[in-house]
Amino acid sequence: MDIEFLLNGETIRLTTAPTRTLLEWLREERDLTGTKEGCNEGDCGACTVVVQDESGVKALNACILFLPQLHGKAVRTVEAFGDKGLHPVQSAMIEHHGSQCGFCTPGFVASMVAGHAQGRIDHDTVLAGNLCRCTGYAPIIRAAEAAEASFLPAWIAEDRAKLSMLTTRAPFSPTNSDELAAWYLANPDATLIAGATDVGLWVTKQLRDLTKVAFLSKCVDLKDIRVVGNDLQIGAAVTMNEVREALKDSHPSYAEMIRRYASEQVRNAATIGGNIANGSPIGDNPPALIAMGAVLQLRKGNVRRSIPLENFFIDYGQQDRAESEFVEAVSIPKTAPNLKCYKISKRFDQDISAVLGCFNINIEDGKVSAARIAFGGMAATPKLAEHAMKELVGSSWNQDAINRAKSALDQDFRPISDMRASAGYRLEVARSLFDRYFAERSGAAVSVLEVRA
């Protein structure tokens, strides 16, 4: 596979196997060993690099970034963050004692460089995907704050100017969904790769060889968010950070849940279509989307069909998707004022949910006129709490109704015990979330994230 990209300002042309990771290539072929391997699965951030394309400057995990995904983009590694001397975040990290063992430091610096370029001051969110075991994070945040107002390095503009000089066409990268549909019809055994935040682990952890792949990042029409009537149609290749940005005013609770979904680096790569298509019972998007009444648009060749999202998930590892069929878009209402998403996990940031409960209940004149409640982590698939919903619809909005719905949950779910939580806890918390929703709709304080000392 022939690709072309910028590495630290220099144009690189190379032929690569489709699933060679950027991290391995940097360390083993380019002797750029500043970028570290901490976990090799996108969870620690030690391998973070800065990638620039037409949409801006972003932090990405190099360990689960395949080289072809870089085609037409500019990569910067920790060795090249300063123009001549140090980047301001690097100086600040020294002055504020932000490194101890130093192994996570290049990754932190990369996330900070990207955050700085974006003018970010929400440092906890910018750095949620970088784990440090030494410092307790406090000095790193001090460094990030100290560097907020400093100048942008010149290389950001220089790299950007050079991007247009790169060739745009890469093999196995369809440029629109028509091309993709035709190619996938001819290659039904291929693997479609969007952000590679899941497929990356097939390669780095399961050690699978994927030979026939298509990269979706050039499919421009899959990256649109469009208003269609009363709906928003979100293209399958829209990244989770783009979803978050687009929905932060119209769907604040969903957007806040996305803030805690994986990490900045992962959300910069992961797509909403990928998260749906892989069919995980613990993916965080489907319960929220199902609670909103989302409609999934699937495409095979030139045949399109739309189904309620909940119908896509048939059983564990089994989805309603035919051979050569792919997720093209998902549609949700333009706003969802009653939607609340409750993500329960051991750690707030970058943790897979033990339970995700999403509630979307309309109340008119004290009565429930409509209710959609969906859960993740409670069954083999993301799933509606239909019995509980039935208890609520048409009923008065009061504690009695909530209690009836909670009791009905036994009929909806039989969760399992695993390393994240026991079955008993899952069921108990799922019930408690009805109380939380009820309290929140009554104006009570329900989130520990909003409490201060």
Added chain:
Amino acid sequence: MTVHRSSPHDSAPLHVTGAARYVDDIPLPRGSLHLAFGLSTIARGQIVTIDLSEVRAAQGVVKVLVAADLPYTNDVSAGAHDEPLLSDGKIHYHGQPIFLVIAESHLAARKAARLGKITYTEETPMLSIDDALRADSRFEEGPRVWSKGDSETAIKSAPRQISGRITMGGQEHFYLESQAALAFPQDNGDMEVHSSTQHPTEIQHKVAEALGIPFHGVRVETRRMGGGFGGKESQGNALAVACAVAAKLTRRACKMRYDRGDDMVITGKRHDFEIDYQVGFDNTGRILGIEFVQMTRGGWALDLTLPVADRAMLHSDNAYLLDHVKITSHRLKTNTTSATAFRGFGGPQGVLGIERVMDHIAHELSADPIEVRRVNYYASMNASKKGKSTANTTPYGMLVEDFILDEMTDAFLASTEYQKRRKEIDAWNAEQPIIKKGLGFSPVKFGISFTLTHLNQAGALVHVYADGSIRINHGGTEMGQGLFQKVAQVAAHTFGVGMESIKITATDTAKVPNTSATAASSGSDLNGMAVKIACDTIKERLIDVASAEFDCKAEHIRFENSLVYGPKASMSFADLASRAYQSRVSLSATGFYKTPDLSWDRIEGKGRPFFYFAQGLALSEVVIDTLTGENRILRTDILHDAGSSLNPALDIGQIEGGFVQGAGWLTTEELVWDDKGRLRTHAPSTYKIPACSDRPEIFNVSLWDAPNPMATIFLSKAVGEPPFMHGISAFLALSNAVAACGRNYPALQAPATPECILAAIKRARL
């Protein structure tokens, strides 16, 4: 003054630019090979057949070794000779290495390592503390028991009694750099090893044994680790030995680094504990008699379980004078990974035991938990503030002569506005039905010295070159704690030169021999002193040269600002070094230090195992959601005693980091094994160390600036491990918030995950 002053970590400019070199970053010669272990897929049993034909046939594989292929000793244990590098036929835990793949790339080795076909006769694994107790499966002949006074009578005759149990999980080190080693075979059969280890000398010994050569044939170098925390005290042996054996057999450089998943499955972790307690106390909360039964899973091999369990016993008093006490310790052998050193080394577990007791007593009496603690404190070293009835001795008979927590507590309560905040939190809890807050206070008194007395020694090698530049080397290793910087400050201070004159060098068994692990918080105490002694030796020679030059008495020579002053004249340090060279004066010296006044009988549990105690206080404020058990730390204040700190910024870094790591141990970090003995939390996706937003939003750390009364290096105190125990304040705060939900004592267990907190809320409400 270069000591007692903040300066950045010596490698900080290298860290932030990615230039700092770790083992995996060392450029390799052509033809270097890469290793991976094939692992057992059962937790206990016997191997019946091993078919490695697919492994050998896999792409890039050069050689595959099983136990029978090893040339000499098949052992990578810290001392007990009970840890084969490759299984000798018996399987002791899930993930035990059985064969070694030597391949042309890291990826090829990993891929091939999964192709082994092994059959077993499987036995039921012994996994839990209960399993092991039932089977009497333990590392010593029976439990260790230490006592002072008559605990049984004291408990019985006390006005009040309580009993209970606290369980606390283990902890994965999660150093960001996984274990790594690299071996270069030498032309004469010698071996040069680069290892990410806290203990280069042990690596040297294990490699020499495995190659059948004397120690002098192995040179081990460690420039830095990407985190250690105790996890690289003994756990690097397997990789270094594997590399050395493979390098010997292939005559090529061999490197091994664990993929994160392998690292988490194969290597040891913090010991989990269950501690039963029975206490008699009076109406002020003063403990009259107490008994602890400590039970810990050591895993399948001995490793460091005995000294870890000893240290848990040694810290079961924490800051409190116990007149009648009995501590029983069960060191259990199970079919799980062999538990190992982890910051605090059993101390945190022992401390958590008695802090739970304090919490329980305070709840029982509805008394202020700080007041209950204060009536139990040891007597202060400064004037006897309280008339304690008996000698100020620990349960192991050591007189406590340097206790300062009383004075520190006075200052701390004022600076943290404890009383005011207590009232505010009580008012919040009275008003809020769902969200509750809690406050938790924990002191720590941590004994400094290795309890194996002979380890309390260190060596150094210092060269002054003729241009006045100075190169220092010592036995301590750098894992991020800033040891190299602190020791360089000692050298710079001694010679009166700037830090730029000091070259810090990698730990190297060929420069300083027979070193101890960098562990037990002893790094700067021991190595700082050894370097100081070496510097002083050279300095004395330089003074002789200078006094001849200046024609004055030796006592009138001063070293300052890179100059050497006589009464009337001065010259640069570099000039003096040059003159000394020309006068044929040796400018190289070794230094050797051993900690004075230690004696310890670990069987009797009597003596003076520690040189002194490092102390500190923490107060944490938390919030919990009573519907889900979700929780956060809102604010933490810490006042910590680092003596006269060598480098306040680095010490504060240790304290902040130690707190967050300690709080992680007791909250989000949960190790889960299934009933087959498989670790289910072997990746950062399932094992959750604190992330950025988990640190307290308000986080005030200050140093109690008072010199160590004992003669340590510039009167500083060790700071590596003690702050870890400040994390206990967060756990106690959670317990306090849960207690606000009901009348009963919630008996919160650790780690206090949301699930665990929700269960405790139910107990409180019963």
